[in-house]
Amino acid sequence: MTVASKTQEYTSKFKVPVIDFYPYLHGSQDEKLMVGKEMVSAMEEVGFMYVMNHGISQEDQDEIFRWSERFFKLSLQQKSKCPHPEKGEHHRGWSSVGKEKAVQLFDKVNLEKLKRVPDVKESFDLGNENNKKHYNIWPDEEDIPGFKQYCQYYFKLCDSTSKLILRSIALGMNLPEDFFIPYHSQSDNQLRLLHYPPILQQDLNEGKAERIGAHSDFGTITMLLQDSCGGLQVECPRGSGIFVDAPCIPGSLVINTGDLLMRWSNNQLKSTLHRVCAPPVDDTSKGQGNCISKVRYSVPFFVQANPTSLIEAIPGTFDRNHPKMYEPIFAGDYIDMRMNCTY
Numbered sequence: 001m002t003v004a005s006k007t008q009e010y011t012s013k014f015k016v017p018v019i020d021f022y023p024y025l026h027g028s029q030d031e032k033l034m035v036g037k038e039m040v041s042a043m044e045e046v047g048f049m050y051v052m053n054h055g056i057s058q059e060d061q062d063e064i065f066r067w068s069e070r071f072f073k074l075s076l077q078q079k080s081k082c083p084h085p086e087k088g089e090h091h092r093g094w095s096s097v098g099k100e101k102a103v104q105l106f107d108k109v110n111l112e113k114l115k116r117v118p119d120v121k122e123s124f125d126l127g128n129e130n131n132k133k134h135y136n137i138w139p140d141e142e143d144i145p146g147f148k149q150y151c152q153y154y155f156k157l158c159d160s161t162s163k164l165i166l167r168s169i170a171l172g173m174n175l176p177e178d179f180f181i182p183y184h185s186q187s188d189n190q191l192r193l194l195h196y197p198p199i200l201q202q203d204l205n206e207g208k209a210e211r212i213g214a215h216s217d218f219g220t221i222t223m224l225l226q227d228s229c230g231g232l233q234v235e236c237p238r239g240s241g242i243f244v245d246a247p248c249i250p251g252s253l254v255i256n257t258g259d260l261l262m263r264w265s266n267n268q269l270k271s272t273l274h275r276v277c278a279p280p281v282d283d284t285s286k287g288q289g290n291c292i293s294k295v296r297y298s299v300p301f302f303v304q305a306n307p308t309s310l311i312e313a314i315p316g317t318f319d320r321n322h323p324k325m326y327e328p329i330f331a332g333d334y335i336d337m338r339m340n341c342t343y
């Protein structure tokens, strides 16, 4: 069977599960537990899920996309006033197209090879305003009045939503509901605005450029808003090398397990490869030889444990038959090591 026909077969067979969070927010203890179990089984089997009725209103979702568009439409000179620092671990400010490359590898030789195919995206990253080490790097208020204020509000909104999601996952793992909360007390998360400019479809298809190459996320979980452009794909089944589409479901958050949570759960919860590839061709450029893809905007929120949290196998994820797979590690050391590979 060819890869193309296998992809077609898998796309119809395997789907990223859709979970309704409403019963967790408004239901009885039994209903909450049921949602937690659904989430945990999605994370065990696929590592990805769509979550509906998560509590972030449609208005707020639309508003963050509007701010993102406004930011990326600033002139180069205006965006250059808030540059991302050279070192990857201080993940704040504006990264121009080609600056960052999502990679899966840790060794330098392959890293350099992979970096030759650029990720055609630009991003703006921000974190908790209280983080003095990795301080935020904002554009000039006069260039985009209100941007900083809205981003800070949206960061807090995602942060409180993330705490509910973490509670639900803990329930689903038969842990005390607040198990993950002290490990995330510093809200050392990262909000990222992503803009994938239109690009020659041919370059994407021929592997001369990528939107975002196959990678897994580093932290505890990621909560992603995507626009209707398309192109997000998830490896499914995990380890198969086959990527199935994860199209936009309006209003949903796409939530996936990060590498640290996989390690923390002794591999019970899976962190899965995903990528953004060629979206459907923009109708306006059809038939002109060099097709231009649509523009894509997305807004991931990376939930990360406190840097000083010691991450070791969660009780209940190991026993005599399932020994611990990893050495304990500080969350901060792990995240910094992964971030420094991408710049």
Ligand SMILES: O=C(O)CCC(=O)C(=O)O
Residues within 6 Å of the ligand: 192, 194, 212, 217, 224, 226, 232, 274, 275, 276, 297, 298, 300
């Ligand atoms: O743009 C997207 O939808 C995916 C972004 C992503 O996977 C990431 O930033 O880690």
Ligand SMILES: [Fe+2]
Residues within 6 Å of the ligand: 215, 216, 217, 222, 274
């Ligand atoms: Fe990702």
